[in-house]
Amino acid sequence: MDSVARDILDLSRRGLLRGAAGLAALGAIAPGMASGQVTAAFRADPFTLGVASGDPAPDGFVIWTRLALEPLAPDGGMPRAAMIVSWEVAEDERFTRIAASGTAIARPELAHAVHVEVGGLSPGRPFFYRFRAGAAVSRSGRARTAPAPGATPARLRFAFAGCQHYEHGYFTAWAHIAQEPDLDFVFHYGDYIYEYRGRAPGQPGWGPLVRPHLGEEIMTLTEYRQRYAQYRTDADLQAAHAAHPFLPSYDDHEVDNNWAGTHSEEDGGRHYPIAVPPEVFALRKAAAFQAWYEHMPVRAAALPRGPDITAYRRLDFGTMARVHVLDTRQFRDDQPCSDRNGRPCAEVSRADAQMLGPVQERWLLDGLTQSPGQWNILAQQVPMMRRLLSHGGIAMDKWDAYPAARQRILDGIVERGTRNPVVLSGDVHVALAATIGQWPEDPESKPLAVEFTATSATSEGDGVATRPAGDALLQRNPQIALYHAQRGYCVSEATATRMTTEFVSMPFVTRERAPRESAARLVVEDGRAAIERG
CATH class of the missing domain: 3.60.21.70 (Alkaline phosphatase D (PhoD))
Structure with missing residues (x-):
């Protein structure tokens, strides 16, 4: 296990020990989380607040989501633990041509919001993105890179x-x-x-x-x-x-x-x-x-x-x-x-x-x-x-x-x-x-x-x-x-x-x-x- 993974695992362990509220929220998550797993197997949809993209650049954009099992509850019904969220960006809606992918940390200090600054993409074209937390998969979103510097788009x-x-x-x-x-x-x-x-x-x-x-x-x-x-x-x-x-x-x-x-x-x-x-x-x-x-x-x-x-x-x-x-x-x-x-x-x-x-x-x-x-x-x-x-x-x-x-x-x-x-x-x-x-x-x-x-x-x-x-x-x-x-x-x-x-x-x-x-x-x-x- 590398040092980043150890740090994340340590955050997750410490987060799960913080108070009765955090432990009660685990009722919506499979028991494996409590044993120190970095990712969770959710029993309910954690992507209740949808997905979004923003601030397009010629080589990428920001993609966003927030994990919230119970969106209107305090802390979104989530435990006070850092969680791994994976993401992927594709050239097509069916995600058969993956252009970029990776993982991000959904931290309780930021309400389990995820902001990924995606880079290395081709300019001036649409892309599709989605997130995964455990077995749960978000809806897909459509983003678009800005034209290349010096390019003259038609409109x-x-x-x-x-x-x-x-x-x-x-x-x-x-x-x-x-x-x-x-x-x-x-x-x-x-x-x-x-x-x-x-x-x-x-x-x-x-x-x-x-x-x-x-x-x-x-x-x-x-x-x-x-x-x-x-x-x-x-x-x-x-x-x-x-x-x-x-x-x-x-x-x-x-x-x-x-x-x-x-x-x-x-x-x-x-x-x-x-x-x-x-x-x-x-x-x-x-x-x-x-x-x-x-x-x-x-x-x-x-x-x-x-x-x-x-x-x-x-x-x-x-x-x-x-x-x-x-x-x-x-x-x-x-x-x-x-x-x-x-x-x-x-x-x-x-x-x-x-x-x-x-x-x-x-x-x-x-x-x-x-x-x-x-x-x-x-x-x-x-x-x-x-x-x-x-x-x-x-x-x-x-x-x-x-x-x-x-x-x-x-x-x-x-x-x-x-x-x-x-x-x-x-x-x-x-x-x-x-x-x-x-x-x-x-x-x-x-x-x-x-x-x-x-x-x-x-x-x-x-x-x-x-x-x-x-x-x-x-x-x-x-x-x-x-x-x-x-x-x-x-x-x-x-x-x-x-x-x-x-x-x-x-x-x-x-x-x-x-x-x-x-x-x-x-x-x-x-x-x-x-x-x-x-």
Whole structure:
């Protein structure tokens, strides 16, 4: 037996001796595990949370799973023991041509999640993968490598979506995304879970109650893990993860509504008179970030260190596109004006305002300088567009409340001559499309970039295509070309000459099996920051 195997065996032995909870969980595992075997013979399916892939590179990608015999139980119903999981990647669905294989350790410290960074694969093609734990075999998933550096693919096709409140509706959007053909990736902009407490039928609360959350508002690692598991048991979400590689990010609800940097939503004031100190909020962030990492197909570089995580990253897809996945939560200043939407207070005008933080901002501008991509995609969370609300107000949680930070990015795009900047966003639960001027506060400013904002997958329930507030918003903001308030997602296809974005909508989410409808198809031509109907 080699030293690695001895270490794993030792971890397994010690893990099995840790407490009655771990021993009780062995009831679902064959007795051989207790005698010191490294792998287990499960009496129930340990792959209840599905599989996923993500962060594609030219030579590989991440593949993910999490062992959970009882997904909604503490520790997923698993013993506190490290376990061996084998994996294989194949060129065909029947796994007759194995391209790579190996083993990984599912550790109890990480909720028995497995992240494998597969390498050595051919660029620009699909692959299939699966896991095995003992005799149990996971479903197979489909991943895809990115094109080789310098390669010019004929097209890049991707979807983006988010804001999937479990209580507000069914994840039919993810069922449709699973069926979208030939996606190179799916960008999840955030709000993968919502932290709010579960409601009982008839109990008042925000939005419709279609299916309840478990438990109270989540704050501990155990609670965040259970909430992710509840969402991950959804068959439609599992299907989308198995069908396409994801580029996951996070917004506020993965931690706490409208959190900003070191500040909790409960930072004192009219609604929350007892503030949560930053050092206490850091404990909640640490739990939330660990659970996010445990449930996302991301690389080890995103493993959090307590309340700190590096989730921003860039991915190249040959010469077609560079994708900058941004983090607009962790490094920003607290929202100005007490986070109350309305006319800007003096704090909005701060020249040193931070949305990305100095380090991430420099990283982004460096990436725009050196970009090989014909299309430069800023995949982030909250709208960057200028968006005047009624009576001249702005939304304090969006880029509008940090105009100096936004202007630094736009000035950097101009200085670097960045080609075709395209911003992706979400958060506001309506579909929007807009041009962003070189100086957004000047309505006569020359358009510099375009932005596509995906509506929510479920949040706020069914929605309607148009409403008076939307018509008024369009009248106040001529740079906004589209407003649509049903649920859905976006699918974009970039070529050498244009990017076409389809806004997909569904007439309802409070019932299952909503049809896929097309709300709009918008086109951006190469070299022109303008939106046209396709």
